[in-house]
Amino acid sequence: MRLPILNEENYAEWLELLELTLGYMNLNLAINEEKPEDLTDESTPDQRNYYAKWQRSNNMSLRLIKANMSRAIRRPILNKLTVREYLDSIKEQYVSTDSSTVSTLIAKLGAIKYNESKDVRDHIMKARDIAAQLKDYEIDLPEVYLMFCNNFVVMRHRFNMHCSFGVGSVNDDPLYTTIGGIYPLDSCVD
Template sequence: MASSMNTFAMNLSSFEPLSGGNFKRWKQDIEIVLGLMDLDLALCEEELAAVTEDSTADQRLKTKKWEKANRMSLMLGQSIESLKKLKWDLMTTLTLLKLDENKSVKEHILKSVETTAAKLKDLEVPVDDAFIVYMVLNSLPSKFDQSKVSYNTQKEKWTLDERISICV
């Protein structure tokens, strides 16, 4: 068991730390290591019945393996909780963004809005382009109100690139 834990720790230490841009890769790495070490059992199977005096040696062994896999999964669950917080923080950032008067609209869209949206997409949070355009419009100051009204009264919707060209 000690060598198994050392191998697990060594494999985890070789992972790139979880960040907004590497969720898919991080998740694959975790699943591969857990699968190779036979620690994905608790993720794939329901909790086994409690061991009793009548339990066979095989049932006891399976329960012990499941409990170990469950403990490891719970440890990873703490990483997943931090991932949820990261998603929440990015969504909050996206919805509260405001144009910095020292930046151009194009720079604001490309560096602030698109970067935040790209991080969300990397974390497998669905963010469609219409929502991003709406967030861009929402982030602009009142001097862009006419542009906002124009967008809202048109039948066709703008892409993000069209939004950039209109605002610049």
């Protein structure tokens, strides 16, 4: 497995693979643990050993991260002493990108329609994939929304129902036309 180069579009995937890679290489100590106190003359051999392991983890992690970033992203980040600080600086650059990505994913979920020439399972898996991507950004869709959309598509396909059957008679009641006020039911079907 190769760690991709971090660019403007792959932060979530890059971070996940980075954490996996550092864990596999046993270099994730500096990410998981705070920097130990500086050594003194009274430090025990165990403290010295732990400090050396933490320092190695921190230095190697920083090198791996910097080697797998595009220069356009690396340049504006100030050199930080710890890998945690460095990762926090990288994350700050992606906050505004996250909001546009979330908007795009929500729009994509709202626009996804079942194509009868394809398998129902594919449609359901696409919707679940988008919902999982939104969950990465801490956006939890109501489970009932996905269940309703998927069940409606399956029922419509199985019983050859028309769109107007599910939505037309209850158009006046907002409870039936939206769930949570932001997820239109007519986005589930074409």
